[in-house]
Amino acid sequence: MNKRAHLSPEFVDTIPATIEQGKIYISIDFATAIHSCACGCGMEVVTPFSPTDWKLVFDGVSISLSPSIGNWSFPCRSHYWIRQNQVHWAGDWTDEEINAGRANDRRSKEHHYGIGTLSSTSSKKTLKKPGFWKRWFGWLIN
Template identity: 55%
Template structure:
């Protein structure tokens, strides 16, 4: 049975058994998990990151972006989670899926391999130390 609405639960860890119609959000692990909205019972894992899915929460409802395409499942379901509603999207051809996956790989490469990627800057700042940053600030550099 397909679902039209999904509830959300913020959890410390993803439970061993997940329920239909519930989106589990483990923020410490930057991961969202739910059972496929088509009703096939398969678990869908969506990692939250700058190059994977992004989660929006307005205090009442949850959204995930981009769409969820379960291309490796027999159901091949494709949908959006917008304001806790399931919005069904059309099927994609194998060529469209391959192009989307190639796009995702390139985006990850640009983000994580860039010399001044946000993660690289954060690590450099952490290594620099508080006193060094303070001295630079005092000197006006």
């Protein structure tokens, strides 16, 4: 498989029928982006934008997504970040970064689906803190 190091953003009105590898299609109307998994496996990765999902940063030239893309449900189990059109593979990270990313991902998923989050040590305030901020914080300190 050919791992991508780069994705070209295309702003579209509707999601195209054919998703080309190496491109990321962004629909502001639908608040969603879609791209073909950067590992080259051909799976389509849909990243909805919302306060509890992904955030898109467009700097006029390139796009960045946060948090990371963790394709845990695909056979390839790819994990990467898209920053300024560049694909940063989790394999390129230090162990510390990977662990931080995994913890963030797990926390946000748990928060999102409301499962397995509240151990006996969690205070009731945990529930009120939006995962959004936790994730942003995790992103900023990485």
